[in-house]
Amino acid sequence: MEIEPVIGLEIHTELSTQSKMFCSCSTRFGSSPNTQVCPVCLGLPGVLPVVNEEAVRIGIKTCLALNCKINKYTRFDRKNYYYPDLPKNYQISQQYIPIGVDGWVEFEVGEEVKRVRIHNIHLEEDAGKNVHEEGKNFSLVDLNRAGIPLLEIVTYPDMHSMEEVNSFMNELRNILIYIGASNCKMEEGHLRFEANVSVRRKGDEELGPKVEMKNLNSFRSVLQALEYEIERQGARLRRGEPIYQETRLWNEEKGESFTMRFKEEAQDYRYFPEPDIPPLEIGKTWIEEIKATLPELPLKKKKRFIEEYGLSKKEAGILVEEKEISCFFEEVVKICPQPRLVVNWIMGPLMRELNERGLTIGESKLTATKLARLLEMVKENLITQTNAKYCLHEIFDSGEEPERIVEKRGWKQVTDVEEIEKMVREAIQKNPRAVEDINKGKKTAFGFLIGQVMKLSQGKANPGKVREILERELGKC
Amino acid sequence: MSKLSFLPAHVLSEKVRKGELSFSDITTEVIAQLEAKDKSINAYISRRLEAALEEAKSLDESLAKGEDLPSLAGIPLAVKDNICTRGFLTTCASKILYNFVPPYNATVVEKIKKEKMIIIGKTNMDEFAMGSSTENSYFGTTHNPWDYQRVPGGSSGGSTAAVAAGEAIMALGSDTGGSIRQPASFCSVTGLKPTYGRVSRYGLVAFASSLDQIGPIARDVQDAYLLLKIIGGYDPCDSTSLPLPLPEEQLTGKVKGKILGLPKEYLSEGIDPKVKEIVEKAIKVWEEMGCVIKEITLPHTKYSVATYYIVAPCEASSNLARYDGVQYGFRNPEYTITGQNPVIDMMEETRDQGFGSEVKRRIMLGTFTLSHGYFEAYYLKAQKVRTLIKEDFEKAFQSCDFIVTPVSPTPPFKIGEKVSDPLKMYLSDIFTIPVNLAGLPAISIPGGFTEQNLPVGVQIIGKPLDEYGILNLGFAFQEATDFHKRTPHGN
Amino acid sequence: MKSNILSEKDIEKVGKLSRLKLTPEEKELYLKQLSSILEFMEQLKELNTEEVLPTFYPLDLKSVWRKDCVTSSLSQEEALDNAPAKERGYFKVPRIIE
Known part of the structure; x- marks a missing residue:
């Protein structure tokens, strides 16, 4: 039975702004823990977010580069869930009216040009980082990353092979760098992925149960995790075993994925419009202005x-x-x-x-x-x-x-014929054996003589000219 | 003559400028009053008396040197304990923040400091401003200075009680569904809830973001106006603050020809007859000044409580999610590990023990109504009804200048009387809630007293941004009455 | 009497979602109180709001934002000052099982 995987990706990209999404802390990477934080990104009682205009501009630019429709009226929503690296225990994101919808990316796979459709693009804020040390009964939290602007790009499940996924990711990364949206430094976590994958018998119309894969922090882990998952699901399909709709966590070291939660335990994010941020109106002129800055992709x-x-x-x-x-x-x-x-x-x-x-x-x-x-x-x-x-x-x-x-x-090449002639004659004079060998038909000797001329010129003689003149001079002998 | 601590700020400032008083005299008097009364009243959660006196002395020196001081410099002010003060405890009257010291000042506090006002301390309140009686406080109930057996109203009950008892000259409160106006009514002080967006919310610990608003609590309308002009105005740290100038006109008391709308829904059944009588008398006062009285209708009033108690808890459930024992505040050190995830055990027990029951009730209510499958039936529906309530006011204001109503259906009630029935407590907010849902400015001014000498306030609701109008109408009433000058007996 | 708006299972779920470890007494109390509050909310169903737009924002403000400028942050000491537990510049929490 031939198995066809159906793959969609969610790409989280950290934007290349100077300051965070909703406060003026720096987005610099690699500082000491909890030194790029302020009351706002710490989510202290009483603080309020103020939108970074540049992040919105980059969002619009990305939408344009990925052929999305831009919502003229867009707004932020709260995504409510508890996690120690999420200071407010809600993430400001865009659920109902994202900044862009219905786009596409074209890319080459071998000789073919493929297209993956974009479902939506939305702005949100990053979370901090949890540090777990081996064998300790505690974890540590660094909130420097909390509040860095993220753009989430959600594709349709339009990919069907590893090659397609790989080419798509490369093309998208390239586009993001071209338009200056993100530096896309993988080692600094600028690009992070989630994948959803299902399998079906090739030729079938209907989609299989969708499995979401989390914690994919490099191209390599996306490809490895997908390969693992397609194999796993394919084997079940072949054996006639059920495939469950679930969320799985990829473990990079072990090269395996594990069930995180099943569909029945699905997170309930209780989205509602963020009351602290008035909606955004994206004017035509602004869009045109940004369009004019788009480079060739x-x-x-x-x-x-x-x-x-x-x-x-x-x-x-x-x-x-x-x-x-x-x-x-x-x-x-x-x-x-x-x-x-x-x-x-x-x-x-x-x-x-x-x-x-x-x-x-x-x-x-x-x-x-x-x-x-x-x-x-x-x-x-x-x-x-x-x-x-x-x-x-x-x-x-x-x-x-x-x-x-x-x-x-003194590397200036000698092209002066007289000068080269002088050196050629000198070389012939100094190497009668070589001349004899050439006359006997030994071709290597010719190369040797050229080398001698070059040596005399300290490497500056034009090799073509030397050859030409040497041939002429030898002919005279 | 009244004691110094019962005079309004504008009178005190004038006396200081005339050399009749020093700033130290005022602060000393307020501190004396606080020390005498607050054991019984419990208006304050934390105090900074020595620092306050130091500041007063230093201002006296500045004045002696001929320095120019802002108009409310040296006036002792109480700040509700949900407004962040840098380096000074800010608890929201909750166990979960019992030890929280903010590393920043709320915008209003920055403004107060710039004005050189003197913060006496942080006042008691219903935990996270959820309540109408100041009974829901981790630091104990505040008692009404007019009758210690009764509640001061809430949630800004500590602030209104402090002003009423002469333990502060002015105070800051916050109003999400009536939390400035209702306690102002119960304590016979003047409390203003400005138009949503007038005063920056930056540094006000959020309860319900689309409803919260900081406002002044004072002895009279003039003081409320002065304080509004200091704390109000655009703030780049609050994206919902209005980029508009504050009113500057002088209060004149000229209200002849103004049309006062009386919503028929507000003076119907369920209202205490004495409250009704006092409001009707107040209307007579304005009528005699040449105001035109007109019956109006706000037909969706009866839906406002249900609407409010969906919207506010939804926002609150999210705003209060951050109190989890990770970064600040209370952490239950003895959580039981149930075997799932130690950090979740810690969070769950911290929250269960850190929050009081009213807060938990509202968090659960909001969480439920936002949860999967209920968003449209509750949150979205409520926000639509909110539109209808807002439109009621817009229509009404086409034919009147102000709307006059009671503040609360009853005079101050007894401590413990309503705690066991949350719904009954919620229903008592019926006259104040619609104003927050519509984002309008409204004021509660002392309107009279019952036979038991319990205060009853009158509410004036204005058009958006018309703080001046409602203050001026209040001023006119104040000029014709002396309720605002009365002080609790035994003072 | 209709009291099937809320079940014990709902209270259980809401407690979990709210990160509140409720005691059995609390569960019982909240089930009763929240049920009666939610019943009271039923009155909103009387209103036809199909054509009505929601008021998510009380003001008519649009597109409020700031320039992309960096200003100084808190010091690490200030950031951790209120922490119930800290270590080496981090907030310290009980072990997080990912």
């Missing part, structure tokens, strides 16, 4: 790179994978209009340097202008490939201008 950019620069799908894909790299590419090409040369250098030496140094382009000392000027020299044969790579390395070290480095190091 990754999939579109990829298509354009292929068409405009003649890049391969793979090359375009790699460049677009990171917004910064793709922008850098275009800046370089603007100055040095050799897209093939530029893409090769970016994907090769440049990415190697970045990886080795653990930097992003923005953090490094390389600028688009510097790389463009270096590549201009490469193109004009003013420097050898090898020396150009050394030069790039030095730019990363010192940030110096490429011309200055080449000058200083």
Whole structure:
């Protein structure tokens, strides 16, 4: 029996605002416990929330990027549940009239373009963190994270394979970074997931009982948890055993999921409109204003790179994978209009340097202008490939201008025919054995002679010219 | 002549400016009164008498140096114990907050401090402002200064009793369903509930967010007006505060030609005949001044209690969820581990022991009516009926300037008389509740006394933002009567 | 007499949802009191409110928000000052079973 999984995702993303959703505490990551808290995010008696405008703006921008309809009138609701990391024991969220509804994301899976529909996007506040230490009879609570703005993106159950889920998550992450909604740093918990999954016989219309999976904090855990769950449900379906509607918790270390609660014990969140926050009216002008700031999204950019620069799908894909790299590419090409040369250098030496140094382009000392000027020299044969790579390395070290480095190091390539002729003659004179070997038909000896010429030039002679002249001179012998 | 502690702030301030009195004299007198009376009345939960006297002395020095002081500087003020004071106990009269010291000031407290008023202490109340008698306090019942056997009303009963007994010159209260006006009526002081949004709620421990409002409690209308102008105004920390200026006009007492609406539903059965008589007499007073009296109708009045007791407990059940023993306040140290989740055991026992029975009743009521499957039948339905109640007022105000009603159907009742029947207690809020549901301003002014010398107040309800209007109508009444000047016997 | 608005099971459930560990006496008392209060609420059913919009907000305010600016927070000491139990800068609670 062929099993088809039906998968939907809920994505919680921490927004890249300076301050929290409802107070002016910093959203910085990694501070000492309970140092980025105030009466409001601690939920002390008497405090009131005040909405962060920037979070709303980012919410609208995300809705636009994900093709959602924006509710002109939206409001906050209270979601009531008790948890020690939730200071008020309710979360301010949006249940009834979320900021955006009915959108979609397109992404590539292999050669195909797939579409996952977005059910809704809503704003809410994050909870704090509970710390459990092994073997202790207590837990600890840090509320620095409490109140950081979150955007929850809820998809329809439109995915049917791991590849689709993986590509969707990557595309969504990319979009969020492109539009500046979130830094999407997984290690800082900027993206967290919940998945719902059911299985059915392939071809069946009806959906199986839905299982919700919680505590998925990385792409890897989403994929592992789904794989585990599909396997589990599939096996039950094959054996004709019932599948229960339930919520399961993923245990990363054990690589297993456990029942958290069954449907009958479903949480009763007692949602009602948040009386402390007047509703929001999202005006047309504001939406238009935000629309104008939307950058080109990754999939579109990829298509354009292929068409405009003649890049391969793979090359375009790699460049677009990171917004910064793709922008850098275009800046370089603007100055040095050799897209093939530029893409090769970016994907090769440049990415190697970045990886080795653990930097992003923005953090490094390389600028688009510097790389463009270096590549201009490469193109004009003013420097050898090898020396150009050394030069790039030095730019990363010192940030110096490429011309200055080449000058200083004396890497300027010798293309002057007379000068090369002189060196070729010298090499022939000094290596009569090699010349003999060549005449006997030993091809390796030719390479040896080229090497000798290069050595005489201290690596600066243009290898093409050397070959050309050497051939000519040998012919004279 | 009355004792200093029974004079209104505007008179005291003038005397100080004239050099007839010092700030220290006033505070000393108030403290003396407090020490003499509060053992019997129990108006205060916590006091800061020494600090108050220090502040008074320092203000005297400032004045001597010729410094310019704000108009209510040096006036001893009592603050209801659900308003946060930095570094000073704020309990909401609940065991669950018995030791809570806020690290911040409510906006109104910041304003009071800027005005250089002197906080004498924090006053008793019904726990979390839930009640109409100040009997629901972890710190014991407050007694009515006019008759110790009787309740002072509630929930701001400590604040009104303190002012009535000369234990403070003015006070701050909060009003969610009548909690300033009803105790003001029971204690014969002036209590104003401003338009929703007039006074910042930041730092007022929330009971029902869409109904709560802080307001002044004072000896007379002039003082209430002065205090409103200090505590009111837009506050960026409260998204529901109105970005509008406060009224500035002088009280004139000119009310000729004003139309007073008398809702026929309010003077019907279920009301004590003496209360009815006092309200009718008050109306006569205004009629003689040239006011026009008109019968109006507020047809949905009878639904207001049910509406209120759905909306308020729903919001309360959520607002009070935060008291769980994790971050602050009481934590039951001896919770029993039932085997499920130790932290849940701790929370459940903390809450069960930390809250009093009225609070628990309302939390449960609100939780039930919000729970799955009931939202539409209760919360949504009530908020719709609330619209009808609001519209009643809008229609009525098309044909009158003010609405005059009783504050409470009865004079102050005996301690213990209603505690066993919550519904009966709820029903006594019938005249004050509609005002909160509609977000309107209303005032209770001393209207007269029963044969037993028990105070009875009269309520004036105004159009949205017309605090000035109701204060001025009250002022006119006050100019023609002396009820507001009477003090409890034995003083 | 209709007193089936609320059952013992409801009280049990509401107690759990409210995080209140009620004693048997409390359960009995609240069942009685809440039932009579809820019966009283039944009167709202008399009103036809199909066409009526709810008043969730007493004022007509819209879109109240603040700029995205950071201001100073409380110190850790202030934040934990009221805590019933604390340790190493954290609030300390009985073991949470996730």
